[in-house]
Amino acid sequence: MSAKAHLTIDRIRCDGHGLCAELLPELVRLDDWGYPIIAPGPIPDHLVAHAQNAMTACPVLALALKRAEKPDDGRNPRHR
Amino acid sequence: MIRQRLLAGPDLSRGPEGLAWHVQRLGPPPVIGPALIDVVESSGLTGRGGAAFPVGTKWRSIARRHAGQPVVVVNGAEGEPQSLKDRVLMTARPHLVLDGALLAARALRASRIAVVIGESHRDALASMSAALAERPEPELRQARIVIAPPRYVAGESSATVRLVGSGIARPTTRPPSMHEAGVDGRPTLVQNVESLAHVALIARFGAGWFGAGTVLITVVGAASAPGVLEVEPGTSVREVFAAAGGGSRATRAILLGGYFGAWVGAGKAWDLPIDPVALRDRGLTLGCGVVGFLHDAGCGVCETARIMRYLASESSAQCGPCFFGLRALADATARIGERGSNPEDLARLHRWSQEVAGRGACRHPDGAVIFLRSALAVFAEEFANHPPHWRAESSQPRRIA
Ligand SMILES: Cc1cc2nc3c(=O)[nH]c(=O)nc-3n(C[C@H](O)[C@H](O)[C@H](O)COP(=O)(O)O)c2cc1C
Ligand code: SF4
Ligand code: SF4
Numbered sequence: 475m476s477a478k479a480h481l482t483i484d485r486i487r488c489d490g491h492g493l494c495a496e497l498l499p500e501l502v503r504l505d506d507w508g509y510p511i512i513a514p515g516p517i518p519d520h521l522v523a524h525a526q527n528a529m530t531a532c533p534v535l536a537l538a539l540k541r542a543e544k545p546d547d548g549r550n551p552r553h554r
Numbered sequence: 555m556i557r558q559r560l561l562a563g564p565d566l567s568r569g570p571e572g573l574a575w576h577v578q579r580l581g582p583p584p585v586i587g588p589a590l591i592d593v594v595e596s597s598g599l600t601g602r603g604g605a606a607f608p609v610g611t612k613w614r615s616i617a618r619r620h621a622g623q624p625v626v627v628v629n630g631a632e633g634e635p636q637s638l639k640d641r642v643l644m645t646a647r648p649h650l651v652l653d654g655a656l657l658a659a660r661a662l663r664a665s666r667i668a669v670v671i672g673e674s675h676r677d678a679l680a681s682m683s684a685a686l687a688e689r690p691e692p693e694l695r696q697a698r699i700v701i702a703p704p705r706y707v708a709g710e711s712s713a714t715v716r717l718v719g720s721g722i723a724r725p726t727t728r729p730p731s732m733h734e735a736g737v738d739g740r741p742t743l744v745q746n747v748e749s750l751a752h753v754a755l756i757a758r759f760g761a762g763w764f765g766a767g768t769v770l771i772t773v774v775g776a777a778s779a780p781g782v783l784e785v786e787p788g789t790s791v792r793e794v795f796a797a798a799g800g801g802s803r804a805t806r807a808i809l810l811g812g813y814f815g816a817w818v819g820a821g822k823a824w825d826l827p828i829d830p831v832a833l834r835d836r837g838l839t840l841g842c843g844v845v846g847f848l849h850d851a852g853c854g855v856c857e858t859a860r861i862m863r864y865l866a867s868e869s870s871a872q873c874g875p876c877f878f879g880l881r882a883l884a885d886a887t888a889r890i891g892e893r894g895s896n897p898e899d900l901a902r903l904h905r906w907s908q909e910v911a912g913r914g915a916c917r918h919p920d921g922a923v924i925f926l927r928s929a930l931a932v933f934a935e936e937f938a939n940h941p942p943h944w945r946a947e948s949s950q951p952r953r954i955a
Binding site: 485488511 | 726727872873874875876878879882906909910913914915
């Protein structure tokens with residue numbers, strides 16, 4: 475598979491525990507309210523194992539590795 | 555300019571058009587199945603719920619799925635408080651909307667239709683219910699009306715799907731998209747009521763007849779005769795203002811697209827076309843068709859603060875960045891409005907509005923920050939030099955809705 479993995483977050487599940495930012499500071503930082511901001515772009519190869527760790531460590535299993543970009547669900551990228 | 559198609563026929567003041575009049579005026583809808591997908595696609599019709607996505611493309615993508623019989627969700631939630639066009643359409647021309655829904659169902663071989671209508675749109679609810687009751691038995695059994703709570707996000711597509719499936723009008727995480735797995739896990743078409751009403755005419759008169767079509771808009775704010783208008787795309791903002799009776803004061807700024815839209819300084823706005831696709835190509839949006847006029851005594855900061863407060867309170871409170879982020883943005887905007895400009899809050903507004911974008915399950919926070927960023931640009935002067943409120947006699951907030 476050629477597509478690189480991206481780290482995605484289920485925003486409804488995420489409780490802002492912040493564990494992911496501790497385990498994967500290279501890719502995740504927290505906003506002023508403690509919720510993760512993920513660095514854009516695919517996960518660099520040398521961080522894939524770390525990303526998998528963070529995924530299993532998230533207490534609510536909100537993190538996922540996605541191979542492809544999100545499929546188009548028919549909504550405009552800009553609005554509504 | 556003004557061109558009546560959806561709203562052609564008896565004067566709106568005469569109330570809902572009944573089935574007999576509707577059929578006498580327009581003829582019965584044609585019996586046409588999946589072939590309608592091609593027709594709608596070549597008409598170029600775009601969705602009127604806000605995103606201006608091509609309707610035919612969406613239908614084709616749903617027709618390709620095989621996860622059970624599709625469901626059609628007719629979106630008449632109209633959660634945007636300034637918009638009136640969907641409820642006016644449902645109230646006056648309920649059969650046009652139902653025709654469109656039934657044609658879509660036949661094109662997609664959908665078995666069920668759910669018509670979602672906002673709880674506070676009483677006239678629309680009454681008219682649509684009465685219209686459905688006039689329909690023949692098989693159609694009546696196929697469709698049902700679902701009442702949406704009066705919340706801004708209740709009309710978001712995944713929220714309508716969840717409402718129809720389980721009675722909870724809050725968005726869900728994607729993927730899966732609604733096309734793949736919507737109501738009861740079936741492929742689901744969520745389509746705005748105006749989009750479907752256009753389909754009812756396109757099916758009758760053809761894609762060529764449709765041409766550039768028409769757009770329903772709601773004029774609000776400092777115009778003498780605000781309300782719903784049907785115009786040709788390409789009609790300028792200036793012409794819309796004139797058609798809405800003009801105004802006695804100079805206009806400062808125009809809010810295009812409602813609360814998910816953007817402020818545009820009056821100088822730049824007058825010649826813009828009221829055309830969903832042309833505006834999108836310019837990085838603007840017609841959104842759900844709200845065109846708001848702020849006159850020269852209105853305060854951009856206070857008006858923006860009021861709208862941000864509303865949008866923050868309408869978060870469905872499921873996602874941290876949306877719930878906390880919009881609240882913080884609304885607070886900071888209000889502080890500038892009430893206590894006067896300060897560089898800290900201004901810097902926060904810029905940073906947070908970048909950070910919050912794209913970090914909700916739905917696009918509610920995205921719409922809110924696009925709106926806010928347009929305010930920061932158009933009212934840059936005022937955001938930098940806003941006096942504390944008690945000194946701002948000339949800057950009383952002016953409600954534009
Ligand atoms: C927060 C939010 C609120 C929305 N509210 C409405 C609404 O009240 N009515 C509507 O038709 N679309 C609304 N939408 C857009 C829908 O998600 C969806 O794109 C639309 O109903 C699809 O129909 P269309 O393609 O015919 O426009 C909303 C979107 C968002 C993000
Ligand atoms: S560890 Fe999980 S719940 Fe905690 S912030 Fe990260 S994604 Fe959210
Ligand atoms: S982004 Fe906001 S409105 Fe949308 S689901 Fe999350 S909390 Fe609700």
